[in-house]
Amino acid sequence: EPEVTQTPSHQVTQMGQEVILRCVPISNHLYFYWYRQILGQKVEFLVSFYNNEISEKSEIFDDQFSVERPDGSNFTLKIRSTKLEDSAMYFCASSEFGYNEQFFGPGTRLTVL
Amino acid sequence: AQRVTQPEKLLSVFKGAPVELKCNYSYSGSPELFWYVQYSRQRLQLLLRHISRESIKGFTADLNKGETSFHLKKPFAQEEDSAMYYCALRGRTGNQFYFGTGTSLTVIP
Numbered sequence: 026e027p028e029v030t031q032t033p034s035h036q037v038t039q040m041g042q043e044v045i046l047r048c049v050p051i052s053n054h055l056y057f058y059w060y061r062q063i064l065g066q067k068v069e070f071l072v073s074f075y076n077n078e079i080s081e082k083s084e085i086f087d088d089q090f091s092v093e094r095p096d097g098s099n100f101t102l103k104i105r106s107t108k109l110e111d112s113a114m115y116f117c118a119s120s121e122f123g124y125n126e127q128f129f130g131p132g133t134r135l136t137v138l
Numbered sequence: 139a140q141r142v143t144q145p146e147k148l149l150s151v152f153k154g155a156p157v158e159l160k161c162n163y164s165y166s167g168s169p170e171l172f173w174y175v176q177y178s179r180q181r182l183q184l185l186l187r188h189i190s191r192e193s194i195k196g197f198t199a200d201l202n203k204g205e206t207s208f209h210l211k212k213p214f215a216q217e218e219d220s221a222m223y224y225c226a227l228r229g230r231t232g233n234q235f236y237f238g239t240g241t242s243l244t245v246i247p
Binding site: 029060083124126128131 | 142174180181184187224226228231232234235236237239240
């Protein structure tokens with residue numbers, strides 16, 4: 026059964042550094058999403074992406090964040106200058122259409138030191 | 139405001155006992171609600187959605203608009219039900235989900 030994959034599973038970085046989190050959505054899916062979960066808190070929506078552009082973003086998704094689909098398979102989340110409070114689990118998800126079930130990846134744990 | 143509340147962080151029941159995981163929501167209009175489950179070391183996966191009105195792995199959930207609730211129930215808990223359960227509400231635009239903080243269910247053998 027096809028699955029969403031994410032790399033790396035764990036990323037450690039220094040404050041102020043740029044990080045890129047990678048996701049490979051399910052191949053025939055058209056909608057892509059990023060969520061994050063700070064330890065002990067709820068899963069929070071960051072951004073949705075469709076047709077090579079952001080379709081919706083939350084207040085969390087400020088100018089430090091960007092998303093890209095650099096080729097036909099990858100979907101990336103870039104954090105330009107990481108802060109301590111960016112430490113969280115980041116989940117990628119994809120769906121075939123906008124109102125369909127979202128399939129989640131296993132997550133990337135980002136630790137900012 | 140669109141919000142989901144799961145009042146219980148931890149819930150323990152004995153195997154064979156009934157289980158109910160509570161979820162309340164805040165939403166003006168007709169909500170679309172879901173339960174996601176995350177088993178140990180696995181990814182978040184959809185358990186059920188209210189519009190399907192289905193029973194998955196013995197779990198059911200009924201939308202109660204009067205009480206703004208979408209509680210998850212199972213009459214006889216099994217050990218393999220031990221997991222983290224998240225209630226989620228689809229936002230107005232359809233793209234984003236609002237998740238609760240989750241309830242960790244432990245089924246005691």
